[in-house]
Amino acid sequence: xxxxxAFAATAIxxxxxxxxxxxxxxxxxxxxxxxxxxxxxxxxxxxxxGVCLPRLAVVLLMLxxxxxxxxxxxxQLWHPAWLDAFRxxxxxxxxxxRYFSFADIATYAxxxxxxxxxxxxxxxxxx
Numbered sequence: 001x002x003x004x005x006a007f008a009a010t011a012i013x014x015x016x017x018x019x020x021x022x023x024x025x026x027x028x029x030x031x032x033x034x035x036x037x038x039x040x041x042x043x044x045x046x047x048x049x050g051v052c053l054p055r056l057a058v059v060l061l062m063l064x065x066x067x068x069x070x071x072x073x074x075x076q077l078w079h080p081a082w083l084d085a086f087r088x089x090x091x092x093x094x095x096x097x098r099y100f101s102f103a104d105i106a107t108y109a110x111x112x113x114x115x116x117x118x119x120x121x122x123x124x125x126x127x
Contacts (some may be wrong), residue, residue: 007050042111
């Protein structure tokens with residue numbers, strides 16, 4: 001079992017690396033920045049769920065993280081003025097995004113799947 005502190009530290013690390021993918025000083029090809037950042041965001045959601053529910057089976061953590069990530073993406077189809085105003089802020093776009101994309105959902109799944117696989121491998125080594 002992976003503990004809360006490991007999930008929290010990993011989430012913080014993923015946030016830092018994810019922010020680097022958006023840093024204007026680092027010139028990434030646009031597709032790399034977009035999809036690398038999105039996969040890291042999906043992995044970060046997995047880790048945040050792990051902080052909240054560290055005893056949950058890895059496959060259930062993955063499923064819950066995917067549902068949350070897909071719901072956040074689907075929320076981009078909803079456009080109340082107050083939410084669009086928040087999405088125009090830096091933190092709003094980083095947390096919620098602006099435009100709905102099925103490709104983003106697939107990319108979140110890659111990040112969540114990768115985080116789940118690493119978690120399962122590490123948990124297996126501890127047993």
